[in-house]
Amino acid sequence: MQLNHFICTCSIALLLLSPATRADNLKLEIEIPRLEVAEYHKPYVAVWLEDESRKARQIALWYDLNMRDNEGQQWLKDLRQWWRRGGRQLQLPYDGVTSATRGPGQHSITIPLNHGELVDLSSGAYRLRIEASREVGGRELIELPLNLPLSENRFPLSARGESELGRIVLTLNATH
Amino acid sequence: MRLTAFTKPAICLALAALTLSQAHAHRAWILPSSTVLSGDAPYVTFDAAISNTLFHPDHVAMGIDGVEILSPLGNPVKPEHAAKGKYRSTFDIQLAEQGTYKIAYAAGGLRAFWEDDDGNRKMWPGRGQTAKDSEFDTAVPKDAKNLRVSRSYRRIETFVTLGAPTDKVFTPTNQGLELIPQTHPNDLYATETARFRLLFNGEPANGAEVEVIPGGMRYRDSQQAIKVKASEQGYISITWPVAGQYFLEAGYQDDKAKAPATQRRGSYSATFEVLPL
Numbered sequence: 001m002q003l004n005h006f007i008c009t010c011s012i013a014l015l016l017l018s019p020a021t022r023a024d025n026l027k028l029e030i031e032i033p034r035l036e037v038a039e040y041h042k043p044y045v046a047v048w049l050e051d052e053s054r055k056a057r058q059i060a061l062w063y064d065l066n067m068r069d070n071e072g073q074q075w076l077k078d079l080r081q082w083w084r085r086g087g088r089q090l091q092l093p094y095d096g097v098t099s100a101t102r103g104p105g106q107h108s109i110t111i112p113l114n115h116g117e118l119v120d121l122s123s124g125a126y127r128l129r130i131e132a133s134r135e136v137g138g139r140e141l142i143e144l145p146l147n148l149p150l151s152e153n154r155f156p157l158s159a160r161g162e163s164e165l166g167r168i169v170l171t172l173n174a175t176h
Numbered sequence: 177m178r179l180t181a182f183t184k185p186a187i188c189l190a191l192a193a194l195t196l197s198q199a200h201a202h203r204a205w206i207l208p209s210s211t212v213l214s215g216d217a218p219y220v221t222f223d224a225a226i227s228n229t230l231f232h233p234d235h236v237a238m239g240i241d242g243v244e245i246l247s248p249l250g251n252p253v254k255p256e257h258a259a260k261g262k263y264r265s266t267f268d269i270q271l272a273e274q275g276t277y278k279i280a281y282a283a284g285g286l287r288a289f290w291e292d293d294d295g296n297r298k299m300w301p302g303r304g305q306t307a308k309d310s311e312f313d314t315a316v317p318k319d320a321k322n323l324r325v326s327r328s329y330r331r332i333e334t335f336v337t338l339g340a341p342t343d344k345v346f347t348p349t350n351q352g353l354e355l356i357p358q359t360h361p362n363d364l365y366a367t368e369t370a371r372f373r374l375l376f377n378g379e380p381a382n383g384a385e386v387e388v389i390p391g392g393m394r395y396r397d398s399q400q401a402i403k404v405k406a407s408e409q410g411y412i413s414i415t416w417p418v419a420g421q422y423f424l425e426a427g428y429q430d431d432k433a434k435a436p437a438t439q440r441r442g443s444y445s446a447t448f449e450v451l452p453l
Binding site: 069070071073074075076077080081083084088089 | 212213214215216218339340341363365451452453
């Protein structure tokens, strides 16, 4: 059992990362802009990795998970693309993915490469997609294209939203 | 579904507008307030009306006596808060099950058109009336001039989904013209192409004529209809130009009817919501 697991982890690490890469996680920084509006609600935000056949791996979901009778779930469908790319199939809350909404400012997510949702990915083209939707506000979808295995010299990747999202930065991280 | 609040004349008026002969004069539609939903047992409210200006109720309310609602598991769902106004009927349903619901009105029967000795055009059932097939023999003169007898079907539908879309409600009844989705009707997005299949009495509706019209007609000068024709196997493809609510109307006819009819006719219409990408 132990041995099997060990072999498995090794082969996956090889797939996700090119041999020269030492990083064992990705760090995704998401800026939620401060907006001068009369009525402000923190946005719902979803992050997922999508392959070319549009199969999604869930990475993060920020929503109102503490409302009475799960009332916060009624707005999940407003993350329209996330909803169709797997959101509507999820049983919520989803361990390691769901958390409370966050207000304006810089937020960061660590995406492990050697365990969790992303371990068994094959090589090829992917898109990291970040979608935000705000009550009485708008919706914005940003994507960062990336290729597996990851190659260190392509990082950091960045993009900037225009309305609901600010600067988005994806970096490769080594924890040791 | 029973709606005692509906008066008989009102139902007749609505049914008159629902008859096939007037299919092109009046559009009957059931419009949901939402089609894609999340959360615990949310409500959807519906408007049902007959009006040419989509989706503005400005002609007559649609009688919803014959509207049947099917849950994702195939159970009948009772509409709540049903009411009829001058121009539209409304009702709500609560989505207690996860999946796709079908809201449908279907009718069918024999119809006849002829001319009497004085050259007056006659029809049976008469305008605003319904009739049973068994009354055909006594109601229609068999030797009348220009007698045309058809077996006609009409179907009006819409769909809403809580959570992930499901397919159970798409099982055809094999009665009249039906739409069998290849692309789920609650998974439609602007600029994408949806594929549907049309069946008439369970067989491919080869050559059925289809028109798709976006809502919000009051705010533009033309119909902006997308016209397509079903393939030999009954397939149609529609590319949605922009997000919004759409009305799809399909018509099929052939001469394979059983006596006394010489023609089979089917009409199908549905309301769809297309979301922005």
